[in-house]
Amino acid sequence: MQTKIYKESELPMNQFQELGLVKDNQISLSQENINALLSGGRTEILRLKNLNLDGEQIEEIDVKISVSRNEAGELELKQHPVYKQAIRPQALTLEARELELGIRENLVKMVKGEDGKDREILFEFDKETREFIATDISRINVPDLVNNQELTAAQKDAYRKGKEVSLDDGTTFRFAAAEKESIRANRIALIASIILDGGISYLVYHSLKNLSGGKNQNVESERLSEGYSTALQDFHDQLENGKAQKITGDNNEINQQKEETRSRGVSR
Known part of the structure; x- marks a missing residue:
């Protein structure tokens, strides 16, 4: 689940510039990828071209990137290239x-x-x-509600351990650090919520990968569940009443999701 742990102003602009990811003094990544970085996650695969790293000229390379704090407390860019062969952790046999x-x-x-x-x-x-x-x-952030259903202590523990969590509306999801959203599900969209002192933080996810990491392509996965539709309406109600303290995602995207809910219908 994406909960921002870094500020966008902390991102190391000079390091992004070295990778050719700055245009007009702005980081040239999608908002989804920036959100992934600010949440301590990874971007999707990026194709970088014409790089000069440590004196070595690289014409083209596919990488994911992430950020983390160094010993000085500053954010540092990390590259995750596509390896020819995996390096196994010592802890695993x-x-x-x-x-x-x-x-x-x-x-x-x-x-x-x-x-x-x-x-x-x-x-x-x-x-x-x-x-x-x-x-x-x-260190894994766990939602309090998903699609307007409150998670039990057992469900929260399961999510934290990467196990599948199933809801009454037929939605099943799990934590996945490899994804930029840090989550996979059997539906393309879901809404997670965190209860805060001053209100509720809504996180609207769309175009999610399925539980095995592939694309959600079947008809059922594309249907927006009843729980999703209710959560989306609650989000708009809370926003209008000033109780939605924090919003993740672009307002235009969220409004588009609302229209799609009306036009495509819902399922259980």
Whole structure:
């Protein structure tokens, strides 16, 4: 789930410029990719051209990028190129092969950190970059509601551990660090909400990949569920009443989603 942990003003403009990702003094990425960075996630695959990195001329390279804080507390750009061969984490043995082959979508394992403390780590394999991703589950942001249904403690724990969570409206979703939205679902769209002291934060997702990482292409996945439609209406009501404290996504996109809900109908 995308909850912004960095400010856009903190993004290292000079490093984006080195990658040819600045135009007219603005980072030339889609808002979805910028949101992914600000949430501590990764962008989609980007094709970079005519780069000069450390004195080496690179005509073309496909990468995902992310940002993280360095020892000085500043944001630093990280590149995740498409590897010819995956480098397996030391913490994984036979499980690594299962992740690579897609036999398992993810797994949680207790790993000792640099501070000597044991932490539960969620391991995934990014098929696009052929890279293993390790996420401390204590740092995964979990929604309070999805499609207007409040998640139970058990569902929140399952989401944090990368397990599938099913709702009454037929929607099933799970956390996925490899995606720019950090989530996959059996429907192309869903709305997640976080309850805050001053109101509710709504996160509107669309064009989501299916639970296995492919495109949602069947008719059922394209139908907007009843829970989604109710959550979207609540979002607009809260916004009009000034109770929607934080909005993720472009207002034009959200209004378009509302119109699509009316025209396409809903399903359970």
